[in-house]
Amino acid sequence: MSSHEVNQTETLDVIDDLKWEKIHSSKVFRLSKIKQIIKRVILYNVLIVALIVTVIPLWSGIMSAFKTQADLSLTSPLAPPTIPTFEPFIYAWQELQQPLINSVLFTTLATIFSCLLGSICGFVLTKLKFKGSNTVFLLLTLGIFLPYQSIIIPLFITIRNLGIYDTMWAMILVHSVYGIPMTTLLFRSYYESIPESLINAAKTDGAGIMAIYRRLIFPLSPLPFVVAGVFQFTSIWNDYLFALILTGANFEPASFALSNMAGGTETAWNNTMAGTFLYSLPILLIFVVLGKYLMQGLMAGAVKG
Amino acid sequence: MPNVKIRNLVKKYGDIYALDKINLDINDGELFILLGPSGCGKTTTLFSIAGLIKPEEGEIWFGDHLVTSAERNYIERPQDRNIAMVFQDYAIYPHLTVFKNIAFPLQIINLSREEIKKRVFDTAKSLGIEDLLERKPKQLSGGQRQRVALARAIVREPNVFLMDEPLSNLDAKLRVFARAELKRLHKRLGITIIYVTHDQIEALSMGTTIAILNKGKIEQVGKPDIIYNVPKNLFVAGFIGSPPMNMIDGVLKQENGYTCIDLGFTKYKLSDELEKIKKMNNKKIILGIRPEDVLISKQNASNSIKANIDIIEPMGREFEIHLDLGEKILIAVLRKMDSLNTGDEVYLTFNDKKIHLFDKNTEENIFASNYKD
Numbered sequence: 001m002s003s004h005e006v007n008q009t010e011t012l013d014v015i016d017d018l019k020w021e022k023i024h025s026s027k028v029f030r031l032s033k034i035k036q037i038i039k040r041v042i043l044y045n046v047l048i049v050a051l052i053v054t055v056i057p058l059w060s061g062i063m064s065a066f067k068t069q070a071d072l073s074l075t076s077p078l079a080p081p082t083i084p085t086f087e088p089f090i091y092a093w094q095e096l097q098q099p100l101i102n103s104v105l106f107t108t109l110a111t112i113f114s115c116l117l118g119s120i121c122g123f124v125l126t127k128l129k130f131k132g133s134n135t136v137f138l139l140l141t142l143g144i145f146l147p148y149q150s151i152i153i154p155l156f157i158t159i160r161n162l163g164i165y166d167t168m169w170a171m172i173l174v175h176s177v178y179g180i181p182m183t184t185l186l187f188r189s190y191y192e193s194i195p196e197s198l199i200n201a202a203k204t205d206g207a208g209i210m211a212i213y214r215r216l217i218f219p220l221s222p223l224p225f226v227v228a229g230v231f232q233f234t235s236i237w238n239d240y241l242f243a244l245i246l247t248g249a250n251f252e253p254a255s256f257a258l259s260n261m262a263g264g265t266e267t268a269w270n271n272t273m274a275g276t277f278l279y280s281l282p283i284l285l286i287f288v289v290l291g292k293y294l295m296q297g298l299m300a301g302a303v304k305g
Numbered sequence: 306m307p308n309v310k311i312r313n314l315v316k317k318y319g320d321i322y323a324l325d326k327i328n329l330d331i332n333d334g335e336l337f338i339l340l341g342p343s344g345c346g347k348t349t350t351l352f353s354i355a356g357l358i359k360p361e362e363g364e365i366w367f368g369d370h371l372v373t374s375a376e377r378n379y380i381e382r383p384q385d386r387n388i389a390m391v392f393q394d395y396a397i398y399p400h401l402t403v404f405k406n407i408a409f410p411l412q413i414i415n416l417s418r419e420e421i422k423k424r425v426f427d428t429a430k431s432l433g434i435e436d437l438l439e440r441k442p443k444q445l446s447g448g449q450r451q452r453v454a455l456a457r458a459i460v461r462e463p464n465v466f467l468m469d470e471p472l473s474n475l476d477a478k479l480r481v482f483a484r485a486e487l488k489r490l491h492k493r494l495g496i497t498i499i500y501v502t503h504d505q506i507e508a509l510s511m512g513t514t515i516a517i518l519n520k521g522k523i524e525q526v527g528k529p530d531i532i533y534n535v536p537k538n539l540f541v542a543g544f545i546g547s548p549p550m551n552m553i554d555g556v557l558k559q560e561n562g563y564t565c566i567d568l569g570f571t572k573y574k575l576s577d578e579l580e581k582i583k584k585m586n587n588k589k590i591i592l593g594i595r596p597e598d599v600l601i602s603k604q605n606a607s608n609s610i611k612a613n614i615d616i617i618e619p620m621g622r623e624f625e626i627h628l629d630l631g632e633k634i635l636i637a638v639l640r641k642m643d644s645l646n647t648g649d650e651v652y653l654t655f656n657d658k659k660i661h662l663f664d665k666n667t668e669e670n671i672f673a674s675n676y677k678d
Contacts, residue, residue, distance in 0.1 A: 195394060195396065197392040197393070197394050197396040198396050198398065200352075200355075200357050200383075200390065200392065200396065201390065201392055201396035201398075201457075202398075202409075203355075203356075203357060203382075203383040203384055204355055204357070204383050204384075204386075204388055204389060204390040204467070205384075205389070205409050205410040205413060205457065205461075206384040206387075206410050206413040206414060206461070207384055207409075207413050208382070208384055211413055215409070215412075215413075216398060219400045219401075220399070220400055
């Protein structure tokens with residue numbers, strides 16, 4: 001930078017400072033500043049209250065999980081444990097071990113199936129349009145708004161007649177099918193942004209429908225797979241109603257087992273809270289690991305879709 | 306490589322005819338251009354040849370092999386036609402490296418690894434992109450992407466090449482080189498290329514045959530010089546050439562043994578070589594004359610039209626001169642200015658051999674039937 005330029009910017013800075021001081025000292029500015037501070041104070045107070053309301057149950061849950069049975073009845077739910085113990089965790093792990101393994105299994109498989117099926121549906125509905133494809137899509141999306149409760153009895157009868165009541169396959173089948181509308185919607189909006197010419201190029205390059213999906217569409221979809229996958233995993237993991245209706249003593253999902261822990265004559269809150277903590281770990285883990293991609297995927301959908 | 310025959314092809318979108326009974330014969334080894342304004346049906350024709358769209362009527366043959374027939378409800382899938390296509394946006398697979406992009410069609414037909422490697426490398430080398438093989442499409446410039454798209458098309462040695470405005474995304478300077486390169490490639494490989502463009506310069510400079518389409522119909526098919534010098538009708542005459550052909554309304558008259566055109570503001574005598582028009586009297590016509598065939602003189606000669614120079618546009622190598630005829634502006638192109646200035650009074654004559662006369666009603670060129678392609 002030449003000396004001339006330096007001088008010029010310096011003068012400009014001086015003028016700015018002078019102006020700034022003038023604005024600072026003016027009455028109007030002071031009034032507007034006070035208004036701003038009041039606004040901030042109100043806003044932060046509201047936020048702090050919201051934060052407390054959100055965090056207190058979590059805090060109390062974690063604290064309880066580290067307390068002995070005696071400690072639990074002696075101290076306030078908000079107080080930290082007098083002697084922290086891992087007993088509740090050991091107990092909860094013993095209780096929930098098999099149900100957690102069950103849940104991880106069927107949730108993972110159902111997530112994979114529903115995402116794959118949604119991806120294929122999305123591909124077909126955007127890139128291989130056929131007569132009535134819009135109607136099919138409309139009917140599919142209606143599925144999103146269908147409340148679980150309304151289909152529970154026919155669903156139960158169907159599953160029982162299929163002979164898979166109280167097995168892992170019942171949960172996999174139901175969640176895979178129930179996930180298709182949502183995943184199709186997600187994948188469809190992403191695939192809309194893939195240019196038609198890529199598909200045409202693949203066709204003229206000799207690729208059939210299967211090859212186009214396998215070699216082109218699928219490798220282009222990591223982002224929607226993360227978004228749909230996280231969404232599906234969370235909602236399948238958290239499901240209680242299907243677990244309650246379609247499983248029994250033979251195949252116990254974690255959500256169901258957890259509620260059983262709290263459902264005895266006398267609830268050991270420390271054990272239940274430790275169980276809850278174990279139960280929420282997989283979801284936490286997923287969000288920590290995939291959070292970055294999830295944001296990217298959501299943004300991609302928001303901008304392009 | 307086979308000939309491509311298109312018979313009575315009709316494609317409708319709703320009530321609109323995108324193609325209205327198209328007939329074309331594309332010979333082996335041609336660089337065949339489909340030229341026309343946007344929405345004329347040229348890309349629809351190309352996509353029909355590729356099998357990407359199904360026409361409502363008509364047939365397409367590759368040699369003796371029927372690939373599309375609406376009447377027999379038969380359409381061979383694009384992947385079975387052994388064609389290759391280059392798209393306007395290149396359509397390079399974004400998740401694959403250049404190598405894998407070029408190898409894509411070969412992998413589909415399950416060639417051996419060594420064979421794929423060899424063919425990809427040879428093709429890349431012939432297009433000068435062998436250094437880019439490990440790059441992703443994101444890391445390539447427009448010109449490089451276009452070469453990758455070309456390489457992917459060439460590598461599988463297809464029956465027919467289809468190109469959908471492959472140069473329109475390049476900048477003007479690069480386009481000039483790419484044009485020459487494509488022409489060289491066509492000569493070297495001796496392949497049939499069907500090439501869609503809306504750019505008449507591309508069409509005239511590259512094509513061995515040009516088909517001009519308008520509103521789903523073929524206006525004219527012919528060699529570039531025939532298209533330029535003997536446009537079959539008013540549309541072709543106006544579409545080809547830049548600046549466009551000058552058009553003036555007039556009436557053919559027979560006076561004192563001469564044939565002349567009454568242009569309203571003046572009468573212009575035609576040379577007596579034009580036998581065919583001698584019988585026509587009081588026929589409404591449109592006179593067409595290309596800017597380079599308008600001759601300007603400062604001296605008043607017989608059978609010349611008086612005009613004023615309205616504006617002069619220097620184009621570097623030549624000058625475009627807008628001439629004010631009172632009711633009409635004509636454009637002339639001159640290589641040398643010869644001390645002409647804006648506002649000068651000049652006298653125009655037309656190069657008699659280059660005069661085009663179009664029937665006002667049918668818009669057909671009255672002389673066109675004298676020529677055979």
